[in-house]
Amino acid sequence: MANSFAGIEIGKRSLMAHSTQIQTAGHNISNADTEGYSRQRVIVKSFEPIYRPDLERAMVPGQIGQGCDVESINRIKDELLESRIVEQKNVESYWETRDKYYSMIESVYNEPNDVSVRTNMDKFWQGWQELSTYPESDAARLAVVVRGQTLTNSIQQQYKSLRGIGDQINGDIEAVVKQVNDLSRQIASVNGEIVRSKGLGDNPNDLMDRRDLLVEKLSSLINVTVTQKDPDEFMVHTDGQIIVQGSLARQIETVGQLDNNGYGKLMWSDTKVDAEFHGGTLGALVELRDKDIRTEIQSLNTMALNFADLVNDVHRNAIGKNNTTGLDFFVQHDFVENVNGNYDRNGDGVEDTSYIFRMTGTNVLKMQEQIGLFGTMTINGASGNIDVAYFSTDTVEDVINRINDSNGEVKAYLDRNSCLVLKATSSKGMENPDFVIRHVEDSGMFLTGYSGILQGSGADNAYDFNRANAVDVLAGAQFAVSPVLNPSAYIEVNGLIQNDVSSVAAAFKNSQGFAEPSDGRAAVEMAAIRNTKIMIGSQRTFDDYFADTITNVGLKGEQAQNQLATQNKIMGDLRDLRDSISGVNIDEELADIIKFQHGYNVAAKFISVQDELLDTLINRLGV
Structure with a gap:
């Protein structure tokens, strides 16, 4: 049967339970603005009764209770919702990164009309057209040379701008790789602490919140999925590769390669296998550098190389006013x-x-x-x-x-x-x-x-x-x-022609091997290159190149902007739902504190009554 002091024990358990509930509510309030924090709740259960249902049970009307006990402190978390947020986070950061850099790429092509590559090329063709009308004019020749210099300068500037964006992306890749490695190490370290805490029978809510926050941050950098078939082995996967397994974290390194403008490729440090990422900030950066920027630079190089090659082909076979022939108009290396x-x-x-x-x-x-x-x-x-x-x-x-x-x-x-x-x-x-x-x-x-x-x-x-x-x-x-890599970076007018504009060839040799003063056939043929189908990559003419390039960049920029807006709306809804479940509501916590305080006061009163009963039993009976 219960002893005389059982009431004191029941009151003590009630005091401890309500004290724990008040302390947990205070912990929630203090972490209301803590990133990644999930509100916690104390799970209280009734303590085991005195009598068990066996042959030694006393003859009493029923089981005599012994108060309550704290079973656990759990965090309020929707695991399915969390996995959904992790899955969508990398998509949001992917489009956010592409939108940011395509704004920069668009600015390269959105030059003022009077300094754009296309405008300068139009002026260059016009210069040859004027020279074909006045083939004896040195002023027309000078205009061709100066406009050629202006055009090559604008082509070089466009290359420098694109290469500058590529270098910036490459620097961001190196920085993000360091972040990924650091986050994976932190996740592995927290995993070890969680396993040790659970081994002692604890429920490490704050550590698990910390791990979830680290995983979410990692998911913004690369596309990840989380599995935990074994309670003691939390695993993070990315593109079919394990990046975190329990307390072990794999690292990524950058290895230089000569075939991509000197930019490095990503490899797993342990296996030396190429590391590929198709989502998140890192996936977007690698795609921007190795596909988008590379394609834009290749397209510019193709245009510049074919442009110089075709102009030189005509100019070599033509003859200048000073009867010089065989000269390339543009320098090729x-x-x-x-x-x-x-x-x-x-x-x-x-x-x-x-x-x-x-x-x-x-x-x-x-x-x-x-x-x-x-x-x-x-x-x-x-x-x-x-x-x-x-x-x-x-x-x-x-x-x-x-x-x-x-x-x-x-x-x-x-x-x-x-x-x-x-x-x-x-x-x-x-x-x-x-x-x-x-x-x-x-x-x-x-x-x-x-x-x-x-x-x-x-x-x-x-x-x-x-x-x-x-x-x-x-x-x-x-x-x-x-040619040497990236001809758009060094294309320029031949120095011999710059020093003597009479070397600009507007005519073809006559029967005596000289230039007729009124012959402008070479200049006409040069001007006709503008609309000639010369197959620059997938474009048929130079005008096709400019039209396709501007359209392609504009459409990709629009796509990134629209996709980002859509993903922001999706993530906004998911975050609002998570906040409604796991977020701390100050008013709700204050109401709970008042409720727990009343329970604490009642438990204290119960102990006071038990103390009076014991005082009567011990000190007043038998006097």
């Missing part, structure tokens, strides 16, 4: 000094690769002429080689269009002499160099005897850049060595 484009790519001291940008056939072709041949050409594509078939009923134009419309990284056109030209484009894969023809092969005769590029058909006579002196298979075709 070859990637290697070797005339055959031989290059030591693997750095072992032996030339093992051929870097060739352009091949020009020896035979004159007609665009509308049926070729009367059939076969399959093989050219390098973004990943591996691709086949381009041609048939006897095809015209030369049909075959050229088929090459240009394919996914190959080699494009074709007829030059001013109606000879077939094959040119390399920029490369989609970082492992492949830009503006390098990697493979050309023909099973038939179109590229061989018909156009005069290859000396023979079949694989044995194929051009492949993976060996030195690969140009040996060319059938006397002219070729040009690939």
